[in-house]
Amino acid sequence: MDTVLAVTGLTKSFPGVRALRGVDFALRPGEVHALVGENGAGKSTLIKVMTGVYQPDEGEIRYQGQAVQFATPLAAQHAGISTIYQEVNLVPLMSVARNLFLDREPRRYGIIDSRAMKREASRILRQYGVDVDVSRPLRSLGLGAQQMVAIARAVQIDARVVIMDEPTSSLEQREVETLFRVIGQLKAAGIAIVYVSHRMGELYEICDRVTVMRDGAVVAVEELQNLERLQLVSLMLGRDLNEVQRNGATAFDTDREVEGQTVLKATGLTSRHELDEVSLSIRKGEVVGLGGLLGSGRSETAKAIVGALPLQGGQIEIDGKQVKRGSTAAAIRAGAVMLPEDRKTEGIIPNLSVRENIVLAALPRISRLGLVTRAKQDEIVDYFMKRLQIKASSPEQRVADLSGGNQQKVMLARWLCLQPKVLLLDEPTRGIDVGAKAQVQEVINELARDGLGVLLISSELDELIEGADRLVILREGQVVGELHGDDVNEGELMTALATAPAEAEGGDPA
Amino acid sequence: MTDVAAPAAVRVQDDRKDQTLHFLQNYGVYIAIVVLVAVNAFWTSDFLSLDNLRVQLFQVVPVLLVALGMALVIGTEGIDLSVGAVIALASAFIPLYLGYGAGLTIVICLIAGAVSGVVSGAMVAFGQVQPIVATLALMIGLRGVAVILNGASAKPVNDPFLDGLGLDSILGIPKMAWIALIIVLIVAFVVRRTTFGRQLVAIGDNRAASQLAGLPVRRVLVSVYVISGVLAALAGVLIVGHGAEADPSNYGLNYELSAITAVVVGGTPLTGGKVKVLGTVAGALLMQIISATLVQHNIANSYAQMVEAVIICAAVYAARGRGNR
Numbered sequence: 001m002d003t004v005l006a007v008t009g010l011t012k013s014f015p016g017v018r019a020l021r022g023v024d025f026a027l028r029p030g031e032v033h034a035l036v037g038e039n040g041a042g043k044s045t046l047i048k049v050m051t052g053v054y055q056p057d058e059g060e061i062r063y064q065g066q067a068v069q070f071a072t073p074l075a076a077q078h079a080g081i082s083t084i085y086q087e088v089n090l091v092p093l094m095s096v097a098r099n100l101f102l103d104r105e106p107r108r109y110g111i112i113d114s115r116a117m118k119r120e121a122s123r124i125l126r127q128y129g130v131d132v133d134v135s136r137p138l139r140s141l142g143l144g145a146q147q148m149v150a151i152a153r154a155v156q157i158d159a160r161v162v163i164m165d166e167p168t169s170s171l172e173q174r175e176v177e178t179l180f181r182v183i184g185q186l187k188a189a190g191i192a193i194v195y196v197s198h199r200m201g202e203l204y205e206i207c208d209r210v211t212v213m214r215d216g217a218v219v220a221v222e223e224l225q226n227l228e229r230l231q232l233v234s235l236m237l238g239r240d241l242n243e244v245q246r247n248g249a250t251a252f253d254t255d256r257e258v259e260g261q262t263v264l265k266a267t268g269l270t271s272r273h274e275l276d277e278v279s280l281s282i283r284k285g286e287v288v289g290l291g292g293l294l295g296s297g298r299s300e301t302a303k304a305i306v307g308a309l310p311l312q313g314g315q316i317e318i319d320g321k322q323v324k325r326g327s328t329a330a331a332i333r334a335g336a337v338m339l340p341e342d343r344k345t346e347g348i349i350p351n352l353s354v355r356e357n358i359v360l361a362a363l364p365r366i367s368r369l370g371l372v373t374r375a376k377q378d379e380i381v382d383y384f385m386k387r388l389q390i391k392a393s394s395p396e397q398r399v400a401d402l403s404g405g406n407q408q409k410v411m412l413a414r415w416l417c418l419q420p421k422v423l424l425l426d427e428p429t430r431g432i433d434v435g436a437k438a439q440v441q442e443v444i445n446e447l448a449r450d451g452l453g454v455l456l457i458s459s460e461l462d463e464l465i466e467g468a469d470r471l472v473i474l475r476e477g478q479v480v481g482e483l484h485g486d487d488v489n490e491g492e493l494m495t496a497l498a499t500a501p502a503e504a505e506g507g508d509p510a
Numbered sequence: 511m512t513d514v515a516a517p518a519a520v521r522v523q524d525d526r527k528d529q530t531l532h533f534l535q536n537y538g539v540y541i542a543i544v545v546l547v548a549v550n551a552f553w554t555s556d557f558l559s560l561d562n563l564r565v566q567l568f569q570v571v572p573v574l575l576v577a578l579g580m581a582l583v584i585g586t587e588g589i590d591l592s593v594g595a596v597i598a599l600a601s602a603f604i605p606l607y608l609g610y611g612a613g614l615t616i617v618i619c620l621i622a623g624a625v626s627g628v629v630s631g632a633m634v635a636f637g638q639v640q641p642i643v644a645t646l647a648l649m650i651g652l653r654g655v656a657v658i659l660n661g662a663s664a665k666p667v668n669d670p671f672l673d674g675l676g677l678d679s680i681l682g683i684p685k686m687a688w689i690a691l692i693i694v695l696i697v698a699f700v701v702r703r704t705t706f707g708r709q710l711v712a713i714g715d716n717r718a719a720s721q722l723a724g725l726p727v728r729r730v731l732v733s734v735y736v737i738s739g740v741l742a743a744l745a746g747v748l749i750v751g752h753g754a755e756a757d758p759s760n761y762g763l764n765y766e767l768s769a770i771t772a773v774v775v776g777g778t779p780l781t782g783g784k785v786k787v788l789g790t791v792a793g794a795l796l797m798q799i800i801s802a803t804l805v806q807h808n809i810a811n812s813y814a815q816m817v818e819a820v821i822i823c824a825a826v827y828a829a830r831g832r833g834n835r
Contacts, residue, residue: 308722332724346722349715351783360712361723363705370704414723 003062004029004192005050005081005161010059012045019045021216023059027161032183032193034203034224037213037236038405038433043196046213047163051083052076064160082154083163090150092139097121099138100153128152129178144175151179155186162186163194166431168202180206198431199460200229214238236434260284263453264336264422266305269314274300276477278314282422282453287444289468290457291493297477298457299341302424305455306338307331319421332361335421339411339428341457343404347411350400354392355381357399358413365418384413389439405436412443423447424455429463441467461490471496535828539776539792546799554806560682562802567687568676568752570798572597572745574690574791576765577772578697579738581790584773585701586714586734587782588641592630593742593769595652596623597762600746602660604667605756612671616747623743624736626652631735635728645735649766656758664757667750676751686748693741698787707785710734715783771797771818775825796821 005027012020020042027033037043048054050061052070061068063079070076073083090099097114098105100121105112121134128148130141138146147167154162168176183193183206195207203210204224212220212235220227220235227235260283269278275297282288290298303309305316307328316323318334331337340346349357359366359377366376381395388409392402399410408428415423425444429437444467448454458464464471471488473481473496481496534541550557576593583590600619607615626648633644667673678685701707709730713720721727745765750756774780775796776789797818804814 306722328722329724329726338722340719340722345716346718349712349719349783351715352712356708356712360708360720360725363708367705370706372703372705372708 002028004064006062007046007050008060008062010046010049010061011057012049012054013057019216020049020056023213023216023218025050025211025218026221027192027194028209029160029192030187030190031208032187032195032206034207034210035194035196035213036198036203036210036232038435041213041236041433042216043213044165045216047083047165047194047196050076051081051163077157080158080160081163082157082159082161083165084147084150084154084167085165090138090146090153093137095135096125096132096138096141096149097134099149100124100134100156102153104157124152124156125149128182129175144171147171148175148178151182155182155191159191161192161194163196165196166198167195168197168199176202198433198437200232203232204229212236233434260286260451260453263319264305264455265317266301267315267317269301269304269316270312271300271304271309271477272312274309274477275304275311275314278304278474278477278479280455280472280479282455284421284451284453285448286470287448287454287456287468289464289471289488290455290474291464291471291483291496292474296474298474299426300477301474302338302426302455302457305331305422305424306336308338332418332420335418336424337361337415337418337420337422338424339408339415339426341426341430343407343411343431348399348407351398353396354385354390354399354402354410355395357410358384358395358417361414362417380417381413384417388413388443403433403436405432405440408432408436408440412440416447420452422453422455424457426457427459428456429458429460461493465490465493531828535777538825538828539789539796543792543796543799546796546803550799550803554803557802557806564679564682564684566798566802567684569802570794571684571686571690572749573765573768573772573798574794575693575741575745575748576738577769577776577790577794578693578787579741580766580769581773581776581778581785581787582697582701582710582734583641583738584714584770584778584780585710585782585785586731587717587780588634588731588734589645589770589780590630590735590738590742591642591645591766592626592648592652593738593745594762594765595649595656596626596739596742597746597749597765598656598758599623599626599652599659600743601750601756601761602656602758604672604747604750605665606659608667608669608672612669615672619743619747620740623739623741623746625739626743627736627739628732630739631732634735635731653758653762660756660758662759664755664760666755668754672747672751673754674751676748676753686752689744689748694787694791701785701787706730706733711783711785713782714785768794768797771822775821777825793825 003026007023007025010020010023011018023042023046025046035043035046045054049056052073052075055069063081068079070079091102094102097118101117106116106120107113118134125132125134125148128151130145130148132141132145138149141149151164151167167179171179186193195203197203207224210222210224210227210232211218212232214236219238262281263284264282266281267279269275278297278301280288280301290301292298300309304311304314307324307326307330311325314325316325316331318331318336321334323334323336324330349360355377358381362380363372366380367373378395384390385392385395390409390413391406399407402410428444429440432440441463444454444456456464456467458467465488468488471483471493472479473483483492483496556562576597580590580593599622603619603622604615607618630644630648633639634641675685680688701711709720709725713725713727713730717727746762749761772793773790774793776791776793777786778784778789800817800821801814804817
């Protein structure tokens with residue numbers, strides 16, 4: 001048996017879209033198989049068809065040599081195909097142990113044996129580098145630790161195939177290493193892994209083979225070591241090799257001189273347990289990167305500046321004017337806006353149209369006496385859909401139906417139409433495809449050239465280093481260093497992060 | 511060949527099923543109204559007589575007014591259980607203040623409704639109390655207040671202006687129906703064309719995101735409960751006018767449930783982010799026609815309730831997945 005899971009000729013259509021057009025995909029036992037492609041290439045649909053979320057229109061799925069049809073995700077799970085989605089889908093209020101054993105609790109006389117369950121749970125989770133009190137509710141854990149619980153759960157269900165959809169997007173470096181070690185163990189046990197990620201470095205680090213998808217079809221299946229990074233990117237984009245930017249991994253300018261006035265000045269931002277006297281300033285036209293590990297207070301700093309985090313102390317000046325703390329409306333009026341990290345829960349208004357999402361924050365400004373007028377709206381929406389190349393069937397399309405990259409562009413448009421002075425970007429390219437990523441990076445570039453002050457938070461080192469003119473390093477809610485000019489490079493950043501003695505054990509009840 | 515043909519046929523059927531469901535979700539209420547009216551036109555004697563239609567309008571208008579406010583509250587992912595008690599409260603104020611003139615009395619009633627809305631809205635927006643809990647407290651408390659103000663037994667209300675509002679017609683159509691029509695138009699306009707309306711929908715769809723986008727979340731939430739309170743108070747005034755007496759122990763009982771039913775049957779999801787104003791009107795009319803049909807054929811109210819239950823279930827079932835499309 002050389003394949004554990006194989007699909008042939010898979011077709012799946014949704015109203016107006018052919019998401020899969022005759023896809024073949026084969027997975028061997030004990031391999032880590034990368035599944036890559038731009039957003040909208042059909043990766044998620046393929047996964048959902050293989051795991052019983054969707055039924056294929058045409059085509060065959062063979063699992064362990066048998067033709068199968070999974071009616072529900074549960075059926076796929078019982079057969080041994082586990083999926084770990086980007087968002088952790090467990091029960092946040094239940095204990096860690098209950099989550100790990102949900103539906104398969106160890107029983108004595110038909111009653112859940114909670115002592116045995118806790119003991120087992122602790123033992124299992126320690127293998128995954130999660131050393132916490134397993135009777136705590138899951139939601140009290142960090143996102144990374146929650147992800148680990150999800151992975152541990154998936155593996156415990158006697159999985160033969162584990163599908164991981166961007167598993168590292170919420171993990172810290174240390175947790176990523178643990179995950180990779182776990183993947184190694186799974187591999188050794190003959191379990192096949194489908195690995196979806198936008199992070200090139202990771203793919204080359206752990207994957208054996210790669211299947212590249214584009215526009216609902218498979219365009220290449222290769223041993224990863226035979227494929228150069230640039231080739232892989234050009235396959236995903238469907239563009240010629242020399243169209244893909246050669247210098248650097250991102251679309252940012254390098255080596256710019258910044259000599260603008262200070263447009264944002266934050267001093268002594270303090271929030272209980274989260275920020276401790278954080279101060280930073282941004283000049284016109286400057287891109288300031290926030291460096292730090294997960295939990296170092298990067299997102300919190302951005303949120304504090306736009307008034308979305310309650311502060312016990314500190315001052316914020318935008319363009320020389322003091323801004324009232326703790327009011328997003330006041331911050332926005334003063335010209336500071338933030339692209340949140342979590343697009344789904346804090347960004348888009350899913351059931352509203354692209355148009356309404358774009359003008360959401362600008363609505364009071366483009367209205368008279370509280371009455372919405374369409375002409376002005378359409379003008380703004382038109383301009384930004386063109387400028388940011390937002391791909392939607394029309395401005396009236398529901399924003400939830402767009403790909404992640406296009407949703408992110410809609411979010412950018414929402415802020416740019418306010419003509420802000422400071423733009424705070426929290427993971428602006430997370431989870432969006434390579435093409436959209438380059439576009440977003442180019443837009444950031446242009447905005448900075450036009451004199452906007454930008455704060456950039458990114459877990460991708462390439463993006464942070466090439467995007468930022470200056471790096472402010474955070475650790476445990478404090479500013480611990482700054483890198484200027486030539487010092488903004490991977491080596492210096494790694495040193496700065498590494499010297500941070502922040503490697504406290506996970507689950508530290510701080 | 512059959513291999514290819516079979517799934518293709520299934521797909522067409524699926525598409526058709528999808529379309530049918532979609533059509534029913536959007537227009538089911540209206541179709542049901544048309545069918546019921548048509549059936550009644552033949553089956554029920556005098557159903558289409560002007561007198562009977564007027565009677566139906568007198569009964570449905572108060573529910574409709576309450577339902578319009580409820581639709582806005584539900585649009586923000588909230589719910590307002592206090593509306594029935596606000597009706598009782600408004601009715602209790604009328605005999606107390608009627609001596610100062612009908613106009614002033616009505617204003618006082620509406621202010622009472624607004625104050626009730628400020629209280630529940632503030633609990634929801636500032637106190638982070640769940641809407642169902644906040645308004646449940648008012649539902650219980652306000653009826654108590656109303657009965658204390660008025661006494662347990664009904665008091666007669668004989669005021670030409672109020673009675674006129676409740677009983678008279680213009681161009682053959684009850685005055686209160688004209689009032690409802692104007693309010694329907696205003697609410698529909700507010701939802702579709704004002705910043706307030708669009709912000710309301712956005713907040714109901716994704717409150718965290720709306721907050722981060724600088725929307726005046728608290729102000730909108732409080733306003734929505736105030737509107738609901740004012741409309742409920744207005745319904746109370748009309749009910750008193752129609753009945754020519756104030757009876758806080760009995761007025762407005764179960765109105766919150768009728769209003770929620772009208773809203774849900776009209777296609778506004780309880781999960782917020784969408785307000786169907788015309789759907790709410792249709793929902794209220796449909797429920798009224800159903801109960802009228804059964805009453806006029808001497809079918810016991812218990813059966814009417816069972817039919818209503820089935821319709822609510824059908825509406826909620828049809829609304830399933832609406833958000834995912």
